[in-house]
Amino acid sequence: MEAFQHQLFTLIGGLICFYVLVKCIRFMKYIFPHMWSAVPQTFFRSMGEWAVVTGAGEGLGRAYSFELAKRGLNVVMISRTLEKLQRAATEVEQTTGQKVKIIQADFTKNSVYENIEKNLQGLDIGVLVNNVGMLHNPLPCRFLNGSDIDESLVNCNIISVTKMTKMILKQMESRRKGLILNLSSGLGTFPCPLYTMYSASKAFISTFSKALQAEYKAKGIIIQVVTPYGVSTPMTRYQKPDLITKTAEEFVSESLQYVTFGDEVFGCLAHEVLARVLQFVPLWVFHSNRFQETVLHSFTNYLKKMWRNPNP
Template sequence: MEKLFVSVGLFVCLVCLVKCMRLSQYLFLSFCKTSPSSFLRSMGQWAVITGAGDGIGKAYSFELARHGLNVVLISRTLEKLQAIAEEIERTTGSRVKIIQADFTREDIYDHIEEQLKGLEIGVLVNNVGMLPSLLPSYFLSTPGESQNLIHCNITSVVKMTQLVLKHMESRRRGLILNISSGVALRPWPLYSLYSASKAFVCTFSKALNAEYRDKGIIIQVLTPYSVSTPMTKYLNTRMTKTADEFVKESLKYVTIGAETCGCLAYEIMAVILNLIPSRIFYSSTAQRFLLTRYSDYLKRNISNR
């Protein structure tokens, strides 16, 4: 029995040590002024960004162009893409290609593949996604079409990865960033469908990274908590990052491992939330808190932009 307790104690200490080392990496990279430009350019000439018309996707489009990559912008609204493309070309000098596509549909991928032919794609950012409601709600009360969310949050990641990964494999280099969410790190009641769809992105990404990392390809999943974007109604709290802030910091961590929250603040938040025991996290009391006080908190902090 004594040996068992000693073994468990050593295991807990080892886990704590690993977490401390991981946080130390984040602290170093957060305050380090090194630029990932040369690394990103070494992956290939072009970066492809889905959901590039707003928020995180738009921020990645500008930031990757600033690092010297040409960018392919894919989104639903042509007018937004044209305006963003013009600004990127004017401010960065990078080449821009736009593809209009609605990721809630399944019949778009042959067109996208045709448009991507001949491009040396070094970076893919699978960013496009849907959040049925920022406010917590029961599954049967969640607004929107569930099949659209599945196509947008899950099918898009699988299909875009299939299109791009085969060419990265033949060149033996490439970087795929899959944008998931902090609510994917454990099942979140009252965000059930969104949480589950983003959990798929996590599992899929980490499995693929294990399969392809020895072929020179990095596949990393990012699990940020709330970022101030149109999807989150420009939520503004002390812990909320803007899309530009999040993207600039997240690119520092592209070589840190298969999974990252994308910034130091969200890594700390994830550690704290994971300390909450499951019996408390999934209790009816916790759900009542989300439906009442947390909902009121969100409403107070949603921007009227």
């Protein structure tokens, strides 16, 4: 009996070591993406002539528009604020020499899709970036202390992804190629208190994208959910970049190297490491009242500091 137990524990230990080794080897692809599975310069252009980017006026959407244009794609930039959209489009066009088409659309409204589809007719669309999104509350707060619930967040964060995907996936399926990147959030990887509505909407994007990839992978279409943590954008009030918080340009440039790495990526090496560290933190820690009170207290002190010194 003792010998059997010894062999059993040895086998279990060996399997665990083998599992960890495989995970470590697979993680190496994020450290050396060019060696693991280099994405050729012509990859994105081979998908089609045009890329469509939502929420393209600023932040990540603007950065994706620039990067995809640098890689040889013409870009359709869609956003709500016409002035920001026109300014960003001019910069992309003048910097890259690619064609740029703009469509003004407020994704909090459910009536914008007929006009979008009309303006996209006849375009050979190879890449779709569903980037547009909004926070229900700009600062962390408990559900009942937040803004009144309306359809805006659901329309912007959920309906926009499903409608835009269905609109463009049809032609990708007929051509048997295409790339769809759906922007989620690290806060959507677990039920996140104080950002309840936002967390839930981003969890939908993750599940939707992975299920859709299972349906259409065999048809030559890549559907990937990109799940960033900290990125310095208007949504994060241009938080100062550091080891974890990336500029939009840094994050997008790195994340486009990972488009062949599976149905979900965290977008950059720092966020890939952070995601794996957080997997070891029990969920009850984030759900504890002490943790929530600490977060609320920290943000209160941060705002007081900003009010006293608006230009640190």
